[in-house]
Amino acid sequence: MATAVETLGKLERRITISFPLTEVRSEVEKRLKVQAKTAKAPGFRPGKVPLKMVAAQYGYQIETEVLNDKVGRAFNDAANEAQLRVAGYPNIQPKEDSPEGVLTFDATFEVYPEVVVGDLTTVEIETVKADVSEAEIDKTIEILRKQRVHFHTKGEAGEHGDGGEPVAANGDRVTVDFVGSIDGVEFPGGKAEDYPFVLGEGRMLPEFEAATVGLKVGEAKTFPLAFPEDYHGKDVAGKTASFTITLKKLEWAHLPEVDAEFAKSLGVADGDVAKMREDIKVNLEREVAGRVKARNKEAVMDALVKTATLDVPQSLIAQDSERLAEMTRQDMEQRGMNVKDVPFPQELFAEKAERRVRLGLILSQLVGENKLQAQPEQVKAQVEDFAQSYEDPREVLKYYYSDRRRLAEVEALVLEENVVNYVLGLSKTSSKVVAFDELMGSNAQA
Incomplete structure (x- = not known):
């Protein structure tokens, strides 16, 4: 049984769950009998261990499982009945003043907020663009010469x-x-x-x-x-x-001369210097396009954060802070750093986590309202674009399509791009040309 939903704050809610102790004991007894069929103990054949011994060995574990199952099911039923969108995980605590023979728990949790996206037609966004000139190709060649x-x-x-x-x-x-x-x-x-x-x-x-x-x-x-x-x-x-x-x-x-041998060292089989320069230009243009896209996406995300109104669930910020802390730890370990005993306080990641969660809620609202979900053909086109810079594009396609999680990452990128294009299509945009060196020195991230 669950009580009516109590409102504790803008997003915080509470539901009180209770059920007779006899229900728990009955379920525990059923599971103990099942466990007894395969239980082992010295001096007894499998399945012949006395129920009291089985209870002594497995009783606490089974009782905990039963309580978790019953409380979890009761909470989900109550939340669904009240049509609540629960954000994060509920904090469930037993109540000490429960009536005799009754188990009572308080489930405190947050709900997803209402997201109000402002009038995007009034938003001003400055985008950037950049070109690859012969000078940039020359600079790149000089860098490649110095590397050799x-x-x-x-x-x-x-x-x-x-x-x-x-x-x-x-x-x-x-x-x-x-x-x-x-x-x-x-x-x-x-x-x-x-x-x-x-x-x-x-x-x-x-x-x-x-x-x-x-x-x-x-x-x-x-x-x-x-x-x-x-x-x-x-x-x-x-x-x-x-x-x-x-x-x-x-x-x-x-420094090596820019000749056929130099071109061959860069993978141009016939040593054609003109083809080498064209290959460099193509690669630079691909890199520039990626940087421009990142900068423009960042501008759109900044605009959405300023325009949208919502309360961000603290539980989601805490979860993302924990996720960022773990990602940072793994990254440092992969770089050969010993951070086993180094603390990673979640407070260090709270600001970034808050922005990520805020943007996630805003994007979810825009996608749902305007049907901006990533389409299969868009995802395939994105993967094929990734594959262009590899020797065997087919292997890249196989890499992504053989793992649902990898494909989900591409879908997320496409979804973000859909949102960016949607916002830019409505907002008041202006564009400025940025210098190649400035763009390549930037590290925009949403």
């Missing part, structure tokens, strides 16, 4: 030349010994032998690189170095040290 760099002893004649005067300059790879001290005392981490780095890449502090430039092999130099206040080494942060560096090895960077 070879270093040769500077000043020593070879197949590609001698690299010029044997003096350290930006772009050269140097190998040095160095020792640092503060007030005449060496400090931990301030000394190394045969330490390599490339000048100009910013791996070392600016004063360190500046002191290295101009040195020849065998030369040494002493110079002051002021550590920044926010330097990661707290023992030396904000202090000035005296460093002595000795150049032991000097190499110049030889």
